[in-house]
Ligand SMILES: *[C@@H]1O[C@H](CO)[C@@H](O)[C@H](O)[C@H]1NC(C)=O
């Protein structure tokens with residue numbers, strides 16, 4: 281082989297050896313773990329020492345006010361977090377629903393949660409992550425053990441309320457480790473919601489519950505550190521909603537105003553879904569309209585636009601919203617709670633906590649306000665996954681992220697590789713083409729070897745493909 285060709289080949293392969301690791305490192309996207317402590321109100325971190333929550337604030341970002349979506353219930357808001365859609369658009373409009381088209385009812389405590397049709401008005405982020413060729417894992421997040429559009433998370437567990445938090449964490453961390461590690465994880469824990477309902481958020485007994493959640497967060501941090509993941513993973517700790525004190529003295533009994541024969545009671549207090557019997561709409565509405573000053577009665581089409589809670593047949597024709605702290609029942613025979621949520625999402629008491637830390641996030645940064653629908657585009661940006669149409673805005677939460685530009689998934693037609701990798705690819709391609717031309721011209725003019733040496737072609741082809749793909 282002539283010396284000149286060998287030198288060219290060496291030059292190219294040396295260039296490749298130098299640049300390829302940079303290219304592939306650029307393509308490695310951040311990992312993300314989204315944690316929800318159900319019913320963790322934003323201000324719980326201030327009422328007892330919470331050293332682990334504090335540590336996250338110092339190491340990362342916190343948002344003081346997160347406006348979640350109406351109604352401020354568990355299933356609607358958990359689905360909003362992973363879709364970026366308001367409830368009317370993702371279809372999980374309540375914990376208890378009736379769909380007049382399917383003629384089916386849904387209760388979050390029933391087996392209907394496994395009927396994927398309830399979830400398929402939207403696509404959750406774990407499915408989109410997998411469609412982008414990456415892996416996800418889910419520990420009990422609402423909807424994560426359902427085949428949505430035929431797809432489960434890559435790794436998941438069937439819902440089991442008795443499975444301890446620690447076990448969920450250990451499982452998730454094992455999924456984040458080793459070969460075929462997941463890129464995106466979701467973790468759900470039932471507290472402090474359950475205690476908040478039973479004790480009421482004002483009860484001093486709640487202090488112990490909050491301290492326990494902080495210890496659980498500490499367990500998660502410790503396990504991530506031991507697995508060598510703590511500084512690699514982006515950790516978001518948030519919740520679906522807050523909690524407010526309710527009382528036996530603030531009860532509205534619908535039986536006093538309208539007979540149970542006239543309607544079906546679909547969703548529970550504090551935003552009650554009323555389905556009038558056939559032909560009874562006007563009668564039910566006029567009986568309820570001005571019945572009690574501590575509730576507001578809406579026809580579906582009159583629900584204020586700012587709730588984004590109107591355009592879905594699963595929203596009942598009549599909605600009754602209790603004022604904060606009030607409970608709506610049919611009569612006083614049922615059981616009674618001391619805390620509840622579901623009220624107007626503009627009430628401070630309904631807002632969740634929000635903290636995040638990790639390589640993609642700024643450190644020691646406090647942001648005044650965001651909407652929970654904005655979390656979805658933020659997570660897509662961190663993961664480098666193209667977001668589906670949603671109601672959030674990356675622009676309004678981008679300041680939570682480190683300044684260094686990472687993935688640019690919001691550009692409509694550009695694939696998920698970061699811009700710097702794209703530039704490198706083009707540069708490398710150009711170098712190769714020039715290298716080729718020089719070699720080729722020399723070969724042809726010297727007429728010593730066939731025009732395209734095999735060695736060059738072998739090196740260049742994967743790279744040219746790489747360039748095309750970029
Ligand atoms: C809806 O389902 C119920 C049973 O759950 C049935 O009695 C009723 O006839 C169905 N209605 C229609 C319109 O199919």
Ligand SMILES: *[C@@H]1O[C@H](CO)[C@@H](O)[C@H](O)[C@H]1NC(C)=O
Pocket residue numbers: 440441442443444447
């Ligand atoms: C739920 O989890 C508990 C605790 O790990 C376990 O003992 C129980 O067998 C699980 N139940 C089911 C149905 O898997």
Ligand SMILES: *[C@@H]1O[C@H](CO)[C@@H](O)[C@H](O)[C@H]1NC(C)=O
Pocket residue numbers: 535610611612613
């Ligand atoms: C109270 O309401 C329940 C349904 O919520 C009904 O079954 C019961 O008959 C009612 N009790 C009275 C005394 O009306």
Ligand SMILES: *[C@@H]1O[C@H](CO)[C@@H](O)[C@H](O)[C@H]1NC(C)=O
Pocket residue numbers: 365366369588669670671
């Ligand atoms: C929310 O996003 C969905 C999907 O793009 C869209 O259909 C809907 O109109 C949006 N809602 C609002 C209030 O913008």
Ligand SMILES: [Zn+2]
Pocket residue numbers: 319354473474477621
């Ligand atoms: Zn709850």
